[in-house]
Amino acid sequence: MDSNNDEALDIIVTNVVATFRTRCHLNLRKIALEGTNVIYKPEVGKVLMKLRKPMITASIWSSGKIICTGATSEEEAKLGARRLARCLQKLGFKVRFSAFRVVNVLAVCSMPFAVHLIDFTKNNRPIASYEPELHPAATYRIKNLKATVQVFSTGSLTITGPNVQSVASAVEHIYPLLYECQKPRCK
Numbered sequence: 031m032d033s034n035n036d037e038a039l040d041i042i043v044t045n046v047v048a049t050f051r052t053r054c055h056l057n058l059r060k061i062a063l064e065g066t067n068v069i070y071k072p073e074v075g076k077v078l079m080k081l082r083k084p085m086i087t088a089s090i091w092s093s094g095k096i097i098c099t100g101a102t103s104e105e106e107a108k109l110g111a112r113r114l115a116r117c118l119q120k121l122g123f124k125v126r127f128s129a130f131r132v133v134n135v136l137a138v139c140s141m142p143f144a145v146h147l148i149d150f151t152k153n154n155r156p157i158a159s160y161e162p163e164l165h166p167a168a169t170y171r172i173k174n175l176k177a178t179v180q181v182f183s184t185g186s187l188t189i190t191g192p193n194v195q196s197v198a199s200a201v202e203h204i205y206p207l208l209y210e211c212q213k214p215r216c217k
Contacts, residue, residue: 039139039140039141039142039201039205040139040140041137041138041139041189041197041198041201042137042138042139043102043103043135043136043137043194043197044102044136044137044138045099045100045101045102045134045135045136046099046100046101046102046103046104046106046107046132046134046135046136046194047097047098047099047107047132047133047134047135047136048097048098048101048104048107048108048111048130048131048132048133049095049096049097049098049129049130049131049133050096050098050111050115050127050128050129050130050131051094051095051096051128051129052094052095052096052115052118052123052125052126052127052128053094053125053126053128054094054123054124054125054126055092055093055094056090056091056092056093056094056118056123057092057123058070058072058075058076058077058090058091058092060121060122061077061079061090061118061121062077064121065077065079065117065121066117067079067080067081067082068080075091075092076089076090076091077089077090078090079114079117081110081113081114081117084100084101084102084106084107084109084110084113085100085101086098086099086100086101086106086107086110086111086114087099087100088110088111088114090118096111096114096115097133098110098111098114103194104132104135104193104194107132108130111127111130112127115127132192132193133192134190134191134192135190135191135192135193135194135196135197136188136189136190137188137189137190137191137194137197138186138187138188138189139186139187139189139201140184140185140186140187141185141186141187141205141208141212142185143185143208143209143212143213144183144184144185144212144213145181145182145183145184145185145208145211145212145213146183146211146212146213147160147162147167147168147181147182147183147211148160149211150168150181150207150208150211151168153207153210153211154170154207157170157171157172157173158170165180166182166183167180167181167182167188168180168181169181170204170207172200172203172204175191175196175199175200175203176191176192176196177189177190177191177192177196177197177199177200178190178191179200179201179204181204181208183213185208185212187201187204189201
């Protein structure tokens with residue numbers, strides 16, 4: 031990120047998706063009747079449970095698999111998952127917290143300049159695609175990091191990746207490519 035002006039880019043993590051297993055069968059009807067902040071969806075076969083601190087929404091299946099969304103860091107996702115497991119223990123289930131892993135991280139970042147998307151996709155043709163009729167952003171996929179970056183003409187980026195480190199690496203990887211395709215400043 032060494033350009034004329036060395037300013038740090040703020041990468042704001044907006045959502046962390048994590049999964050874990052309880053290693054026991056869960057009675058969804060019992061969770062729906064006795065749990066707090068619960069929405070029972072029998073047609074889908076799951077229960078949604080919300081926590082206030084940290085702000086997390088969990089999809090709970092009867093098999094014991096739980097998906098947590100809404101956390102803003104990997105640590106907060108783990109804390110929320112453990113708190114959820116504790117809530118299920120208090121309802122009488124023999125829950126054992128296991129197989130926790132962060133599945134997906136969504137982050138946003140704003141470049142200090144606007145980007146000329148057509149030039150950007152022409153320069154990075156095989157891995158960058160831009161279909162203005164379908165979506166206002168250019169998509170740039172980084173296979174070795176397993177990250178996808180949506181680049182908007184305003185310079186805003188939406189980055190998805192398997193963890194926070196890969197999201198940060200994706201921004202470091204794409205910055206020089208965007209810098210050479212920046213729009214000239216209006217005076």
